[in-house]
Amino acid sequence: MLQEGFDDGKGESVPKSFAEELDDLRDRGLYRSMRRIAGPQGGRVVLDGREVLLLCSNNYLGLADHPALKAAAVKAVERFGAGSGASRLVSGTMELHEALEERIARFKGTGAAVIFNSGFAANSGIIPALVAKGDLVFSDRLNHASIVDGCLLSRATMVRYPHNDMAALRRLLEKHPTDGRRLIVTDGVFSMDGDMAPLRELVALKDEFRALLMVDDAHGTGVLGATGRGSAEHCGVMAGIDIHMGTLGKALGSFGAYAAASREIVEYLVNRARSFIFSTSLPPAVLAASLAAIDLVDSHEGSALRDRLALNAAFFRDALKSAGFDVMGSETQIVPAFVGEAEQTMTFTQRLLEEGIFVQGIRPPTVPAGTCRLRCTLMASHDEVDLARAVEAMARIGRESGAI
């Protein structure tokens, strides 16, 4: 992509090279790289040959390595093979696709459901299917990047409202009358902040302004609510949400995503969502693992894992607060610790890693400049001794570096 150029001496502007762009990122503390881990995603992983505490995985319930999911995946491969062959509209839909969609619709209490290949694919397919030029989409300022991209792709007018500010959203809904559709879209649990959307108020507003309400519950599904149905269950508004979007690759330990909605909306998405239509569908192993994961979420074991996770999250959050960290309004298993600037944040994560604690520093463009943080995510498989050790290290480094 062309960035600001410089004069090459012949009067022509030459774009910066990719190497220069990468150097810029390094200089600004915004360079990203991947770390290799060995073995499955558990409470501890082996990183560069050394065991570390994993505090940055979305495998909240520990299902990614659960024997029931692995057995289901293996059985499905033996029976149905490794791949799905094409888009379901092209080479046919498999019985496992249908079984998973029926299971998700039952889980969410909706008329139907349709699965997507990832949460990113879901958001960038659903939103442009529902709204287009001439329509309005109201999006929380802290919504996930895939929602922002979905809104931009739709070419509807995007109105971003201040985070969770229902008075501001009301004013914006009043200020933007339309003959077209209105869609309000929000994360159920905000992925970098760990707070929740005020779903009761959002349902009341969408009813009053005759808008559609879509909730991305990537981080609530399987975790929140008495039976793990997510943030809508937690807020008691399951029936008030028009489109429940959720992911299968976080608490559910598998991969993929879904939209659960009325039969009519789901049929419409199958006909209009480009990321569904023009992409090879999820393979049998993933479908079977997702089915096993939902059964687990619905079991006593699932309920016990949710309780354990909630205890771990509360313990860790309270300990961080007592140590003097700003946890940025976290109410869930996502617990950020505010640091501020990018370089300071990355130095912090490096020092934690040296002490055997693997946490991600979150920087722009994921979060606004000056609000960099350590995004800690809790799992049911963590224990309090490890968590207390992590808080102790964070507090010590935080004091030494002036972050607290």
Ligand SMILES: Cc1ncc(COP(=O)(O)O)c(C=O)c1O
């Ligand atoms: C709120 C939210 N929506 C969507 C996604 C994308 O989901 P996936 O990882 O399945 O593409 C994420 C994942 O990072 C997320 O946090």
